[in-house]
Every structure is written in C-alpha cells, then in structure tokens.
Amino acid sequence: MAVSITSAKGFISLLAESEPELQYYGLVKLNENIDQFWAEVSEFVTQIEVIAENSKNEHQKLAALVASKLYFHLQELSDSLNLALEAGELFDLKEDSQYVKTVVNKAIEEYIRERNESKSDNSSKPINPRLEKLVEGVFQRCISEKEYNNVVGLAIEAQRLDVVEKVLKIDHSGKLFRYIQKQCLEYVNKIEYRNEIYELLVKVQLESKKIDHVSVCHILAALDDPLRSAKLLTDLALSGDDGEISAYQIAFDTEETAVQSYLLSQTKIIKEKQDELTNNEKGKDAKALSKLCNILDGTVKRKLLLEFWFSNNHSNMTTLNKTNSCLDSRSSICHSAMSVANGYMHAGTTVDSFLRNNLDWLSRANNWSKFTATSALGVIHRGQTNFGMSLMKPYLPQDGVSSSPYSESGAFFALGLIHSRSGTPEIVEYLQQALTQYQSKDSETLQHGACLGLGLAAMGHCRSDLYESLKATLYSDSAVAGEAAGIAMGLLMVGSGTNSVIDDMLLYARETSHEKIIRGLAIGMALVVFGIRDDAEVLINDLCNDEDPILRYAGVLATTTAYCASGSNNAIQRLLHMAVSDVNDDVRRASVIGLGFILLRTPEQVPRMVELLSGSYNPHVRFGSAIALGIALTGSGSMAAIDILQPMLKDSVDFVKQGAFIAMSMVLMQYNDAMNPKASAFRASMATAISNKHEEPLSKVGAVMAQGIMDAGGRNSTIQLISKSSGLLNIEACVGVFVMTQFWSWFPLSHFLSLAFTPAGLIGINKDLKVPKFDVSSHSKSGLFSYPVEVKDSKAEAPEAIKPVTLSFTAKTKAQKQGGSKESEEPIQSPMETDDVVPASDAMDTDDSPVVSKTDTQPLSKSKRSRVAVPEMCLVPNFSRVLPQQEQFISWPNDSRFVPIKTNAVSGFVLLKDTKPELDIEFIPTTLPEVAEPQPENSTEELTPPEPFTYPFGRD
Template sequence: MIALPTPPHTGPGATQSSALSLLSMLQEDSKPLVFAALKKLLRVVDTLWHEVSDSLPLLEEIAEGDEFPKETRAVACAVASRVFFHLEEYRDSLRLALGAGDAYFNVVSDKSPYVETLVCKAIEIYTKVSDSTTGVSEDVMDDDAEDDDGLKDKVLGIVEKMFERCYSERTWSHALGIALEAKNIDKVKQILEKCGDNLNEKVATLKYGLSACTTVVINRAFRTEALTVIGENFRSLPESHNDFASLVRCEHLLGNSTSVSPMLAGLLKTGGDSSLLALQLCFDLVDTGDQHFVSAVTAGLPKGDDVDAAIKADMEKVTAILEGGFAGELELAFLFKESDSDPLIMANLKKSLEEKGKVASLLHSMSLHANAFLNAGTTNDKFLRENLEYLKKANNWAKFSATANLGCIHQGHVTEAMTLLEPYLPAEGGAVAATGGYAEGGALMALGLIHGKPNCATALRTSTTRYLRDQLRANSANETICHGAALGVGLSGLGCRDATIFNELKEVLYTDSAVAGEAAGIAMGMVQLGNGGGGNQEVTEMLAYAKDTSHEKIIRGLSLGIALMHYQLEERADGIIEQLFRDRDPVLRYGGMWTVALAYVGTGNNAAIKKLLHVAISDVSNEVRMAAITALAFVLFKTPERVPELVKLLLVSFNPHVRYASCMAVGIAMAGSGDADTLAILEPMLEDLTDFVRQGALIATSFVMMQAPENHRSYKKFKAKLTGIVGEKHQSPLTKMGAIMGQGIMDAGGRNVCLNMASRDGFVKPTSVIGIMMFCQHWFWHPCCSMLGLAFQPTVMAGLNHDLNFVKKFTVTCNSKPSAFAYPARLEEKKEEVKKRVTTVSLSTTAKAKAAAAKKKEEEGGDDMEVDEKKKEEEKVKEEEEKKEGEGEGEKKVEKKKKGPEPKSFELANPSRQTKSQVKLCVPKPGRYHPVLTGAKSGIIVLTDSTPDEEDEDVEKVTVPSVEEEEAKMPEPFIWRPDGAGDDIEDDKPKEEESVTEPGAGEGEAN
C-alpha cells in the first residue's frame, strides 16, 4: 500500500474541502470502509480531482485486483476514470469507464460532458479499428493501435448503444455520420431504412449523407459504395419528395451520366416549374466545370425526331446551356457590362516604370500581365490599343507573353476569337515572320485560353482545337510557334482524352526540342486529364522519356503532365506517387508533389498531408520543398483555415524558399476572404530580407484581398504599399514584380472575379486548379502567368426567366451595410499644385529702415493714392480668402448633414456582383419572381413566375459584346459658329483609327 499524508482534522458538519481524509481510508483493511470512502470520493472527485490524482496507482490497484467485491472495483474504476478525464488522458479514462459499467457510465441517459467526451473517444477508436480492418491505404493508426484493438469489443458495445440512442431520439444525421466515418456500409443501409417512415426526415438525412461523403469519407472505394446506396434511396422516393438537385449531384459524383439525361428529359415533359428546374440543373452541371460529364449527359439527350414537339423549345434551351456556351456568354456579358476596372491603375503603373528612362524588361512584361489580370474576361483591351509604343518595348518571349495575354483579357469571347487574333496568327502556308514567331506562338496560346473554360460552345472549341492541331503540324520546325500551339491544343482540348491528339503531341515531344517538348508534355496531361492510374501505358511512356532526355524543361513538362493525368484519382495515384517520391531526379520528385496536389485536390486527405509535410522539411531540393508546401493549399482548399495553422512555423523557417512557398499556400487557400488573422500572418513577410519572399508575400496578400471593400482596415495601407514599392528606387526587380502583379490580381476582372477552385455546389473545377498550378510555374517560365485567368471565377448573381432573359424586377436583399461590399473608389488624377507666393521674412533692421523711408516720403509729400491702392488690394485678397474658407466649411457641414446614418441592408439589382463572403448575408426579395430551386441565392438562378399570365416587359436579353461595341465611334465632323456670323470654323476631321499592330513590333527591347 502507498503511504498517504495525514489529513487535517475536519469537524462534524464541515464541507468537504479536501479529499485527503477519504484517500487515507482507502488503506484500511475494512472493505466496507474502503467502499464507503470510494462512494464519497465519487461525489467530490470532479472538484478535488487534483488531490485524488496522486492516488491513481492505488485506485487502479483496487479496480483491477480480485480481493475486493465487484461493486467496489466498479466504483474505483469510476473514480479513476474521472480523474483521468480531468487530466485529459481520455484513452485511460475510457478504459476505466468501461470497467465501471452502466451504473456509472450510462451512454443512453447521461449527457454530461464526461460521458459525451468519452463517447466521442470511443467512436474515434471504433472508426480507427474499422479503417485498419478494411484495408485503407492511409496511415490512420497511431502508437496506441494495439490498445485500440484491445478495446474494440468493449467500444463496439458503446457505439451500438449510441446508435440505439440516435434511433430513439431520431437524430439520423448523427448516426449516419458515425456509420460513414466508420466505413460501415451495413449501418448506413440500416439507418436509411429506419428513417424511411418519415419522408421529410429521410430526405434531410440523405442530403446530409451526400454532403458528408464529400467531406468526411476519405476512402474513394467506400465513398463510391456509400453514394450508390444514397442514390438508390433518392431514386426510391416518391416524386413529390424527391430532391432532383441532390440526386443529380449524387449521380455526378458516381459518374452516372446515363441516369441524368433521362431525368432532365422527364422534367421537361412534366412542364411548368419542372422544366425550369431542368434548366437550373443544367446551369449547375456546367458550373461544375466537368466538361467530360456534361458532354456525356448531352449525348444521352433525345435529338431530332426523338424530341417531342411539346418540349422542343425547352430542349433547345437545355442544349444551348450544356453545349451551346450560353453560361459562358452570360458571364462574358456580365463582366463586360459591369466592369469597374480603373484605367488609372495602369496609367500610373506605366508612368512609374517610365519615370527613370528605360523600363526593365522584367517589369515591362509584368505590367502587361497585370493589365491582363485587371481586365480578365472583360474584353477591355483599351490600354493595349492606346499604348502601342509601350507594347513595342516587348521582345522575344516577352512578346509571346504580351500576345498570350489577349487570351486572358478576351477569355470566353469565343465568337470573335479568330477576328481578334487575326493580326497575330501565323500566315497561311507556314511562313514565319522575321520576328521569330513569338507573336504567332503567343496568339495560338491565346486561342487556347479563350476556349479554355468548359462553359464555352462545344462546336467552336472543337473547331479551334482542329485549327491549332493544323498549326502544330505546319510549324513543327519553329519551336516557339510549336510551344504556343501545343499549349493551345492542351487548353482547348482539356479532358477530351482523344488518343489522336495525344499521339500528335507525343510526336512533338520526340523531336527533343526543349521549348516545344516542355509544352507538349504539359498538353499531353491536359488532354488526358484524370485518365492515368493503374499502370497506364501512356504514363509509362512519358515517365520513360523523362528519364531518357537530357533537357530539364522537357522533364519538368512531363512531370507536370503526369500530375495532370492523375487529377482526382486519389489512392489510385499512390503507385506513381511513391515512384516519383523515390526518384533521384529532383525535377521528377517535384512532379510527384504536384501529383499529390492534383490527385487529392480538395479531399483533405490526412495521409497526403503527412507526406507533403514530411517532404517540406526533409527534401534536399528547394524546388521540391516549395512544391510540397504549395500543394497543401490544393489538398486543403475546402477547409482553407487549416492552411495558415499548418504553415505558421514554416513561415519563420531559415530557408527563404520555404517561406516563399508558405506565403503562396496561404494566399491560394484564403483567396478572397480578407481574413484579418491571415493578413497578420503575412504582414511580417512583406518586410522579409529576401526579395523573392517579399514577392510571394505581396502576391499572396493580393489573393487574400481580392474584392475587399475600401473600408477594410488593411485595404488602403496595402494598396499604397503596392504603389510605393513600384516607385521605390532601391527595391529589387523581383519585389517590384510581386507588387506589379499584386495590383492586377487585387482588382482582377474589373473587380468582379475571385480566385476559386470549387463550384458553388462544391465540385472541384479543373480549369481553376490547372490555372493556379500553371501560374505557380511562373517561377521557371513567365508566360505561365497568363494562365491565372483560368482560375478567376465571376462572382455574379443573375436571375433568369423561362426565356433565359434577365428579370429586372427580381432583386436580392443583402443584410449588411452597403459600404461592406461596395466597389472601392477609383483613383483620381493628381492635379498640379499651384505654387503659392511665399512671404519673405524681413529682419527687424530692414523693417526699421523701410519705416524710416516711408516716414520721410510722407513728410516730403509722397503719393497717397499708391499707398491706398496697395492697402485696398491687400484687403480684397484677404476678404476673398476668408470667403473661400467659409464656403469650404459650409460645404463640409452640408455634406455631414446630408450623409446621415448608413442603412443596415440594401438591394442587389439583377444581375449584380455578389462576393463570396456576401452570399451568406443575401436573401431573395419576396415578389412575383422567386428561385425555382429552394435556397438558391447566388450564381445563375432560374426564376419561376407566380403570375405567368401577366406581361412583364422589364427584361433584358443576354448580349455578348462584339468587336465593334468595345470602343465608342468617333463623332461626325461638324461646324461651329461662335456668334452665328463670320467665317465658318471647321474642326479637324477625325483621323482613321490606328490599326492594332502586334505587341513588340519595334526593334528596341526594354532594358
């Protein structure tokens, strides 16, 4: 027995302020006395556990020994369990609680924090053991795995009781969550069967299960199994209770396009709101960005004579949405019309760069990228057309990038793409311009960027891909044009999985040209997006060639191509990931990091995160470590708040490459959030000693501050910092590069877009993922900056009626002050300050001399008129100044009076910008029109009309901007007579507009 200190004397009736007297009784020989002491200890242990903790060995000896009765051992277990609970040793607490039995650990009726915490621990152990027995590839077991396995049978009883408690309380979602986390498909079926007696509860449970499958379930095989069960239950619901939106989402996750096509056709046949719902589902499908699935759904729809005459018009609308590019046209029309791009940003940037004479080539190129970001998707290329001399400073690959940026600006403008780029495209017959084909190659890449997003017309994308393939073959001797054509083919043919295109790109690869081969490797991955895994022959060939070639650029292109081919394959990509991780070539290991990023994008997979963190602190290559850290943002982008916590320590690493990548990871994950804690983490990095770390911090902060309002506490300060860095003489070019790109990113897309890798339904958008991944490659290749435009998603709220026109009467109420989400004020041109006359300070001796001279002049009869005139002029000037000051103060008072309190809510017109953080505060305003899909309040919303018989002329058609509309026409010549008489004065006739020439047409290169 363990000796205990003598307890202090406690008189009769005294409160139990110490447990020492009771603990001393545990050493007595009398077993009834020990039992009585334990019972009393159980009542006070929650307050005196700190004293009892010293006697834990004694309590465990009583609990596990055979010399005491069962009841005594149970009470000892209960007391010791609660002490371990307060010490936060939950595993030991649970082990002893299980020994205490139901009398002291009742999971059914007791809902105290003690019981609830231990139940959660029991479920955690239950799910861990289930993972280990189902052969999951992730490393889910820890050092206590054997203890968990020993508790398995006992824990199983607790979990079963919890299921019964959930059934009795009808908390089906709780029970389903446990079953999904434990990967117990039999329990999933049982829960869905038991909740079937109430259809409303069953629908809610199915919707929860569908959401949980994409967030809780990590294992791909079990997720597919669970989704299959959920889909079957959805289909078994009567039509009156069926949630078609959730069912389509489930079928999409399973890849069952053959089930979606007849569903859409059936909704159209039903008519009324059902046909409107079909249109909404089509918009949601296109928004996912999965062009392969959308094409399969379109192929399964009835066509031609198979279409009923009654639904022919609606079927045409469905086709227009799915493959006609209507959604893309709507976004283009919105970005063009609602653009709030500030032209002074580029004007001031250009002025700052030109102030000191020649512009550095790097900064000149970055300024053109900034212009592309500012006007991404708006079709506004006014700066380029008005500053042709500035563009001519671009040369060689800078010229390639300048032309490719047109694709970023005109993204989605597919109907005018060939007309816009005609001056730059390669001449017929394969004749290459004397400039080396840089403009031609950039134009071909621009074509790919314009057609890169999946919501553009399928027919136009197909014809453009065909044209780019022709150019790829015709210009095989010119690696610059080949580079642009290959990237263009990859972007326009994204995910088509066409073997013929893949082989054509492979032929370019086998020429062993470093520049063309790099693009071919990337394009091969784009064409075969997500089609790798399982010992794929094409992946094997690419990896073999990467090991044979001596060109680092080709190896890098192939490694990125392999990563693209394993997009969203999860554990099916583990084999190639392990192979790349173990390779001696750092460039292939670099590709392995991006393979993890793309294979597990948005999954939050713990095993993938562990691998990336291990490489981030252990690999000998700085580039590999950078890729591993950046990849964390891709894996965790659905739970972005985890990224700053994970990389917080890496931000203070001694290695500048690690710090740079940590900044980029935080910026990508938290883009558009404006989160104050994230900005606080990045702020010290803005003053880092290493120039490229400052660059990364500037870009990352710009990502976070996208669409931030002017009243955000960091907006003006950071905006001024970006402008100041560009003008500072002693800042390095790399830091200035970050500031220039930051100005473009912060106000991207006319301030109407935000960086986002997911659709509104939570689907990962491949174009966005690829856009960000390729932008990260600008570290090695600056033309990759142009691809960031693929990741910009319009933040639009647009309500459409049955005819797919904007309904102006439909509005959304935002329950917030208008200033919280208002566009920042545009910059104002600085007016030249009028120099004020400075009064000369006169010495006292001078003043005395002047006074004496004046007195003498007065005595001699000086000119009184002159003195009076001077006094009058001085008084007049003084009066005018006082008057102006009084007017200014009066205006300020009037402004204050007029301003008044800011309203607490405001209305969003249709269409309107709706930022990511604004959505949760918005509610559709009740009225004649309301969303056909309950809960829809952002993106493209199809509206149902409560009074369809009434006419409503207040609508607006979706109109795509044409080339002619982009610039106002010059005024006609006119005659001006100032007073109606005399000679006619005719204005100069307007000169013909200067034709747009290719960027960099001049001989000079920026220095």
C-alpha cells in the same frame, strides 16, 4: 451521521474471503469508491483480475468492471476496454461519466480499425462479438436520442452503410442527406468507398416521395454517371415550368464543377432525346432540351459572361498607363509583367484598347515577351468562342508558313485560353494539326504554344488521339516543346487518375535529361491525380522518396492536387515535414504553397499554420507561406492574413516581396477603402514599388501583377475555388490557380490565373435564358461596396485653377450693388446649404462614412439622425456587380415579379420564376459589339480585330 471513508484497505481485504457474499460486498464498495481510492487499490489489480478471469465466480463481471476502471485511471485504455467488454451489461452506456465516454471512444476506435482492416484485406477475420455488441449499443442509443449526425459519422468511418441507410430512412428533413454529402467531401479519402456511399444516397433519394434533384445530380456527377443524370434532368425539364427552370439551374451548377468528359457525355444523351422529340413534332419539349444542352456545354454561360464583363467594365486605364511609363519596356520581364497585368485587368471584357494604343510599346517585345503579349489577348477575349479564330488570325501562321514563331506560338496559346474547356471541334482540330505540322526541332517554339493551347481547349476531354499527339511531341525530347507537352497531357487528362498515363509520364521523367521536361511532367502528373486522394498514394510515396529533387517536387505537387480542399491530416503532415526538412528549395516552397490548396474548406487555419513559416530564415519558405495565404483566403480581406503579409512587403529578398504583393492582392481583391482601410494603403505601396527606380525587378513584377489581380475582369471578378451552390470544387478555377503558381519557373504560365476569375455579380435569367430588368434590395451603407476610386490623370487636372473663396455676405453685397439682378436670377446659397453635400469620390477618399447623395439637400447633422432611425437601403439592378461580402445584405423584395428558383440566391447565375407571366418583360439590351468577319482585300471597312503587332525586323 454518515461516516466518511478514508481508506479502501477494509474493502480490499474482503476480496480474499471465501464467502461469496463478502467478496461481493467488497467489490461493490470498491466500484462505488474507485475514483477516490484508485491509487491505493491499483496495487491489488492483479488480485481483482484473477476474480474477473474465474468463470466459475458469480461476481466475475463486477470484478471485471472494477479492474476496467482501475486501468482507466492508470491510462491503460486497451486493458480497460477489454475488461469493460468482460463486464457485459454492467458496463452502462447511458452513464454520464468520463470513464464511460473514454472507454466508448476507445471501443469505437478499435471497431473502426478492425472493420477497415477486414475491408481492405478482404479477409473473413471475425470482429470481436463483444466489441460489436457494444458499438451496436452506441448506435441504438444515438438513434433513440435522435443524434443522427453522430450515428452517421460513426457509421461512415466504420463502413457500416446499413446503419447509414437505416438512419436516412428515419430522417426526412433532407438535412441529414446534405450532411452526409459534406462528410464525404471532407473526410472520405478513398474514392471507391465514397462512391459506395454516393450510390446509397442516390438509391435512398430515388425511393423517396420528394426527390432532391439538385443533390442527386451533383452526386451522379461525382459518380461519373451521365446516363442517369441526363435522364433525371430530362424528366425534370419536361415536367412543367417549375421543373424546367430547376433543370436549368442544376445545369448551370453542374457545368461549373463537373469534368468536361462527363458534361460531353451528358449533353450527347440529352441531344439524342431532343432529336427524338423533334421527330415526334414535340417542338416545345425539344426546345427546352436544346436550351438545357446549351447550358451544359457552356454556350449560354460564355455569352452571358462576355456581356456582363463588357457592360460593367470599370478598368482604370490611367493606372495601366502610369505603370507602363514607370517600367523599362526594354526589360523582357517588365514587359511581360505589363502584358499579364493588362490581361488580368481586362479578362473577359474584350477591351484590348491598351494594346491598340501602345503599339510602340508592343514593338519592343522580343522572343518570349512576344509570346506573353500575344497570348494575353486570349485572356482579354476569353470566352469569345464564336470569333476566336477571327480575332487571332492576324497573328497565326499564314498558309502554314511561320514568320514570327514567338508571336504565333502565343497566338496558339491564346486560342486555348479563349476556348478553354469548351472543346470547340474546329479549334481542337486546328491545334492538333498545328502540333503535327510543326514537329521539327526548329519549330519547338510553335509546338510549345500549340501544346498549351490544345491542353486548354480540350481540358478534361481525356481523348486518346489528342493524348497520342502530345505524347509524340514529348518523345521528341525537345526541352521547350516537351515541357508544354507534359503540362498539356495533364490538362487533357485532369482528374482521371489513369494509371497508364501516369506510368508513361513517370517513365519518361526518369529517362530524359532535360529539367524543363521533368518540370512539365511534374505539373502534368499532379493534374492527372487531381482530386483522387488516397488513390494517388502509391505515386506520391514513390515520388516523395526519389533522389531527384524535381521528382520530389512532383510528389509535393501531386499531394497538393490529389488532396485539394480535403483538409487531410496525413497530407498536411507530409507537406509540413518536407517544408522544413527537404534540402531542395523548390520542394520546400511548393510544400508550403500546397497547404493553401489542402485547407481551402477551412481557410481560417492557414494564418495560424504558416505564421511561423513566414518568419523562416529560408526565403523560399517565406514566399510559399505568402502564396498559401493568398490562395486560401482570396477575396476574404482577412486581417490575420494581412498582418502576416504586411511585413513581407518590406522583406530584404526581392522574390519574397513579389509573393507578398501577389498574395495581398488576392486577399484584398475588389476591396475599397470602406470595406477595408488597408486597400488604399496597399494600392499606394504597389505604385511606390513600381515607380521606385531602386526597387528590384522581381519586386516590381509582383506589384504589377498585383495591380491586375486587384482589379481583375474590369473590377468585376473574384476567385472562387469552391462552388457556393454545391460546395464542390470548381475544377477549372483550381487548375488555373495551381498552374499559375508555377510561374516561378515559366512566367507565361501566369495567364492561367484567368481561368479562376469568377463573375462578382447577379446574373438573373428567365426560362428563355434572357436577362430581365429588375432590382433587389441591399440593406447596407451607401457606397460601402462601390467600385474603388479611380486614379485620375494628374495632367488633366493640372490646368484647373483653384477658385478664391467668396463669403456669402460679400456675394449678396455685390448683387445689391448691381441692382439685385443676380438675386432675382439665381438664389445665393450659404455655406451651410452647400458644404454638407459630399461628392461620392471625396467621401471615399476621406473616411469610411456613408456617402450622401448629391440630391440630398438636408444638412449633414439631420441626415445622420435620420439614418439612425431608418436603416439604409438601396436597389441593386440585375446584371450588376455584387461582391461576395455584399450578399449577406441583399434580399429579394416581397413584391418582386421575379423570384429565384433556388432559395435566397443573390449572386451568380440565378434562374428566375416569373410570377406575372401575363405582363410584358423589359430585358437588358445587349451592349457587346460584334466582331466582324475578315473583310475581302478590296473592302474599305475597318476590321474589328486588333491590328497585328509591329515588331522590329530581324528580332526573331
């Protein structure tokens, strides 16, 4: 019978014995029972440490282990770790106990700290060899147990790239490679170190037998290495049909996420190779590279998007007309809001019929309302680069003479929106010349539009000549022109992190007395440090500690952009601190908005983080929390976000309601009642706010903008700030949403949101870059993802009278009295045969049940029983609307002639492999109307571009 031990005093007394065997026995028993008697033994920890420090004692390591366990229980983890290291091999890494796990974690923490300090200081200070040996043991144990993710995570934090390389060469599945990419994006905030990891990944991939071209090209884009990337793409495109199609798919993905300067360099290198092949009479290869260049420079993408948005346009003009009739067009802010909403709703569709049909409304615009209305044309015709100048020519200064500076300035801005990021040489040169031509103080309005247009058209080009032109405008110290110049400088140098540019902007921000200019430079500096993370810390700390509230505002904006989608804890803590402690409302509002950008990769955290802030006494903080929810959870339909935003729609402060309307529309973007029942209620609340004569103007503006966002791009657009294909940031989209949030201080910046509109559809194209006809399968309820029900014009429905109900036996009786002629000509249907057929629009209005086709003649009860037995399936044609929520229900038919080169791709630009190339292909015809060139004066043909606005004389 075992005797239970009730005290450790007997074992402790053995430590004072002179006989080594007795001491050893005491230490062994204490080690075995330390978890039970640690409180009693802790009084003698000094005595045990003396034995552990005595190098002549043969039981020194065992004493160190016992002392280590005592300090673990006393929560003195540093002492516990040091003694565990003294215990040597007696500290068993394989032991599955809380003690071992805690000490190992502490050891890893200390090891990482020492490694990072030695790397950052470039010091040769040696790391504790015992600590290094322990961590090496952890590495070996994880590798032997095939816990590769743990090894890689530890190695990356400890900057042990030799271990990362070792593990990469062991694992050949490719999953670890992509895991490391993800870890770099989310956790490595030092750009220089991240580039070292990327270089290692490229090296390992290029040495492997099967290269992951997609990942390598994305990494080379992050490394800003167009030379190697161009060679890799060129070799892939010339390797055969499958390689050619794969190269095109990679090019589409790269064009979406890479900076423009990188794309230009890459395209230039490939064109040189193309010219070489042309001279060697290799026409087929040269043609393949030509198509590759057209994808990389955005030519193919813009053409396909214009066609997609135009052919699928389902914008509801009745909504716009009703909204317009409810607003006072003499109010500048309401007029501008209508221009913005119309731009959003028809973004990229080229449909400007609302402007054509409401010239009287346009004539009421004055001053900056003209600027906003004219620039809205750039949103509507965005991407129509072949005819951008033709479209805007009627509104631009004629022969260098300005007659209506506000509309002409808006036309410059519109040119930038049309040619955003395209870098069309003619447009860039034209806007640069306009900026130089109108340098006088009297032309600051024209300079404003020219700066914004130039910044957009040359976004990310980092050209020194354009930078100098913008800097000259900034130094003219004109408040209106200087504000736009500051923003444009940021757009031009976005993500470059160039120190000389930041120094120029910061120096002038501290010298000028114009708040407008400082705000423009604040936005500009934030754009320059976009995505550079820890490399921006010097600037951020300098700005956040400044006495000037606008410069502290700049520090918040710089934190937001530098750590966009990083999830950085330090950045979040800084923003939360400033959101609750800063004395300036602008700083507090911007701090909360920034949380939405930083948490883009983990949007589910945002509702929990801003829930308390949404109830703040400060309305600016409440506004910021609403916008943060909209940014992080755009298009998600998140009920957590909706629950927070709904009370804010009835807030007592008008601009809080404005922010709630905008945020809710972003969350419910493209949703119908079947997808989320809150959608129709929100649409009704927008209409109520707009039509309510007692509603504050700012609230109405929010509701009007929200209507445009809900139905953006003809109800075929969403906002996606992170690319689904690569997981990288869509820089243009992020810039668009970021600058749009600055509409608080300058309303025309609302147009920037259109840069973030992404097609919600399947755009399948073959290797000839044409769009073939085919269908994919959607295993979802019929009508679940259909377009929202259109608002119908009540006037058109009014004349239709309600017909009296005729019973079936009455109809039969009448027919018999008339000699049976009716029965013979047309069979009489009973109510049971007709009432079960539900029109699609009625079904969407009444409930969330599946819509029954009009051709279905079964009774409804039978139809329901059959749906239980057979899952619903419908066909989705190529080049049609596919929402992100719908993608999980879509699959490629097994017998499909066309299959995606990228596995399971069901939306966006999808390159297709033709499994039956010997058969003829039926392509989707082009429906986009061509824009005619300006006709001679004596021509009788009508011009396609919209007519110039007619303004009352003398309003300028």
